[in-house]
Amino acid sequence: MTTATIAATTPLAARGTRHANTASPMQRNDSRSAWLFIAPFGVFYLAFLLGPTLYMFVMSFFNTSLVHSGLGTFAGFANYAEMLSRPDFWSSLWHTLQFTLYTTPPLVILAFVFAVLTNRLNRGQWFFRLAFFLPFILPSATISLIWVFVFTPSTGLWPLVETWFGVTPGSGVLSSPNTAMIGVAIATVWWTLGFNFVLYLAGLQDIPRELYEAAAVDGASTWAQIRYITIPMLGRTTTLVVLLQIIASLKIFDQVYLMTSGGPGISTQVSLQLITNTAFTDNRLGAGSAASVLLFIVIIVIAVIRQLVDRSAARKEA
Amino acid sequence: MAAPHDKEVVNEMAMSNGTLSRRGFLAAGLGAVTLPLLAGCSSDLGRTVASGLFGTRLPSETLVFWNLFGGGDGTRMQAMEAGYRKRYGADSLQATTFAWGNPYYTKVTLATVGNKPPDVAVSHLTRAKPLWNGDLLEPITDADLASVGLKPSDFAKRPWDAQRTDGHTIAIPLDTHPIVMFFNRDVCQKAGLLEADGALTALDDMDRFESALEAISKVTGGVAMTIPNVGGETATEWRVFWTFYNQHKGVSPFLSDNGARLTVDEDVFGDVNDRLQSWVKKGWVNKGLDYATAESYMFTGKAGLYLEGEWEITTAQSVKGLKFGMVPIPTLYDQPATQADSHTFVLPRKDRTPEERHQAMLFIRSMLDQSLTWAKGGHIPAFRRAADSAAYKALSPQSAYASAAEHAVYDDPAWYGGSGSTFEGIVGAQLGLVQQLAISPKDALQAIKDQLSVYLNTPSPL
């Protein structure tokens, strides 16, 4: 799994650029300077990426405390046994899944529709990019403060709009266990749709214009063009978008922490929150690490699946 | 001679661009470095930045105080802080408020572990113990107290004794805040429960209390008493349970050995919860109401009684046209007891000069001196000079339930216990289900055992 992997996973390199096999002009005595070039990044990589990853595994087998130095007493697999038997561990994973299910369809469909429509316009593209994409680069704190305010029970903008439509506002979207996650999902769709939107726009640029021209000559309607050209040609982008969304969902923390703090009760608590609560509120870094390892494994598995999908797609293309 | 020419072009291009990009880098780097210098090392901002870059001390002339008070308590605490500033200078105090509950205690813990704690922090008495066990608090000596003219006997006995840990004073109590019984005067009047002087008839007896519930129920045509129990609420159910549980004589603690053993008296647990369920079944107590709605029932006369912490006085007083009163929760079993906690001041562990330590004590003293301001929010002063004052006794309805402080029962010490803690969350959730008639007390106890087992079997991380 060395260079081959890279070639397979990085289309640019895989597409065999000019110099893939040409000898570098710098091949002599490169080793020392190469390591010097790599060293600064390498130090940070080892200290703050690989190191913590390994340390997380180690700590997960100990009763490490937040308030004492050192690892503490050896716990064996107790932390794992605990996590796997805790209902709130499983419910946090379920909430993550719930969040994925709520956000992925609108994020894919709306982004696709907006992109296809925007792409057809001669003018004003900048405006739609601004409207749809700008929220994506704003801090989660801004997003959450805005939406919590919009969702304010009885006096907020949301209940106001509800009354316009003849709906009697309830006790507040975020205050009920049944709707709190929907509220978080709405804010998230608003926040991150722009990312998928620009991905789709980019994908649309890659569709050869000739395809449409040929279709138009054949008398294909606009709908038919979208149905038989655009949607299939954007298949890869859609796969990418869905997988990225799943991985992002597994790592969700900000919106939930800021909008509901996992509540009411623990009805919206997600995995990273369980981890930070265990580590920093219960003062149990060891148990928190065990939960981290479990989440880590889930994410890696999905990342590997994504790799495989990517690779098979690349192969199909080739 | 194409090659040299090309080379020259390349070099030229590279050089000119190189300088540009280098300049960009230099500018960015310099900007980052000079920003703090420009901010001026003498200014507070400059020293804050220096602290962020070099880990040096934050500007220290101002006393840093953290609390978790929102709403009415927040407003009153602001007034008290203003009192301190008036005496010691406008820049003498930097007060910060964090979100109530676990987030606050997490911040205090992380800041102390991370070596930048406040000079003084508010802590619930029950939460000060885990902080102390985690070696995050400094003991307060009698000399510290004496340096600002205080002595242990200046404080109410219950909270003072409760905060003493391992022979040390770990926290200075500001108040005791019990759960109390709010009553709607109009409703209770109609139910024939008001004395000639306007006081609520004494209901200290199970039969008498139940007949009162029945009478109120007839007046309201619905529930007689509300206890919030849905919408994420867990604390109130626990407070009610812990009150009635401890009204039994000689009952064992819920948790022992700092949370390592579950020692709850299962018979009494069943007894209290059976009784509560019977009230719900008879329609005297609500089945499922969230905090705000449960409260509004009492405000609007849909219920006569409401069980909640005395701090709800602020909300109740803001309801126009509401005539209400507050009394200690009646003694329905063997002895008076009321679940309570105290707001206290603690000194997080940090390097301090003797002057800074003294200033921290002066701040605490200043807060204690303003106990009456605090008491307006419903809390019963722990500072005797305030509690015994004529001014406090004249406060109504506050003084009517002040006796509850004498029978205050705190949560059992546990590393995962205390107000707003994991323990209250787990147990309170099950008690809420009991009150909703969703599960039997027996099943609730089993669920509590199951869910607490993680914590019971885990060595304390403190």
Next chain:
Amino acid sequence: MTISAPRMKSPVSAAAPARNAHSGVSGRTFNVVAGIVLVVFAILWLIPGLFALKTSLTDNGTAALGASAILSDWNPTLKSYASLLGAGDIWNWYIASAITSVVTAVLTVFFASMAAFALSRLRFRGSGVVLLLIILGIMIPTQVLIVPIFKELNAMSLLNTYWSVIFPQVPAVIAVFIFKQFFDGIPRELEEAARLDGAGRWRVYWSLVMPLSRPVLAAVTILTFVGVWNNLLLPLFVLSNPDLMTIPVGLATVQGSYGQRYADIQAGAILAALPLIILYLIFQRRIVEGVTGSGLKG
């Protein structure tokens, strides 16, 4: 991996716009409908932000009355902004955010491009291992490392310093990847010439490759800046003192004690976003391209 190919050649914004090839009647009607639908949704998308802006320009007392009072109020005031900017806290937060974001971006771009240069241009034993580690690094979800990173920073006595936010964000492996792909595309003839002229490896990197890579340098710099500015999880736990907090953390954790001051809260939300909005307006194209090319977020 996350990068499907760095599209530094402006795929999106240079947007050869609509495909007018299909100009039949159905196409034209479709375009009109498309325009209407889009405008409706775009307005829908702008509403929350504009509502927050409107609230921030309203008096706290009016804002407390609710949405209809805010919408029908026509006495805009900058009071909330004045009181926030006058209070000091927010300046500490701005400075913390600015320092951590700028320093992280500079270090990341610098170190990652150096490593990428070695991987792209130098031959050395162990380059395969380095590449493997880079791939592994991309898969590691850094958010999940918050617990061990906290413990490590504590051991290093770096908690409550800006470095506790900077250091863990420097090894952005994805940046190495992006740089390497870009460097791979730079023709080697250029540096051969420079080498013949006696330029050392550092000089090739610094004076040749880097200047040619300005689009990608800019994109990574901006995206790193935005990412660090917006980060919540890491600074939330490693910066616990309000004086040292970054602006999102400060806004999210420090509460006003006077009850709900909605106008102030919304003004704070907008102030936290303001530098990024300005950045977006200046570097719109770069940001969109960078995001499209890298999928850095997540």
